Amino acid sequence: MTIETNLEKMERLTSKVWRSYNKEDPLGHLSFNEYDYLKAIQSSAEPIRLTDLAKELEVSKPSATNMVKRLERKGLVKRLSCTEDARSKRVTLTEKSRLPLASEAEIYSVVADKLRIHLNEQEFALLDTLLTKALR
Template structure:
């Protein structure tokens, strides 16, 4: 009996996830076309954005990788390209001499902020017509709750 009762819940979970995923795909496709991502690819911007939120300014590659949807080898190559562009810097980890930490350079921070300001406005223009401010708050609450639930397991 319990299995029969869980079938509608399983279907609802699946359909909700599919809706969330398809919405993200649609938004990401539109965002890729935005002019701010002509200066820097969206994935590269994502690296700069995540680095800009590191409490100390520095992070290990594997810690940064936890926030991104990219493989560790791909991230390593991307960091090399960003370093060659003068946007990130590396150093030997202070607590573990075998590790490497990365951080934004001043140029990287300035570019992240420049793109970020424009990007936030474009994102608002794209999404704001669809939901009220209260609905956006509800969406944030629900997605934060889902992410927190995943961390607890």
């Protein structure tokens, strides 16, 4: 089997778990891009500067600004003044998006458990190591 086939199967497995464990997904109405922005903001240890968000997502700063405004109108993010640079803004999640995004960890735990069933402890650790290396 090819890596492409296996990646597709992984995506399908994850989709099945999402459908079965998250019937009332409060973020299900978002586009992929909106969701991607939320995940980038979530992964930042502190409120992220708009410039850094654009860089992280490999988009222009005006594109990032427009998306953040859209997400702000939906109540999913808020912009904060930057203490280091008055011209800059930082972006953080609101509770409306923070809670549903946090519950996703459970979904990925179920996916990991489904993979673990078919692997011994060493193989599972190796899979984790290889994915970590490949996804840097």
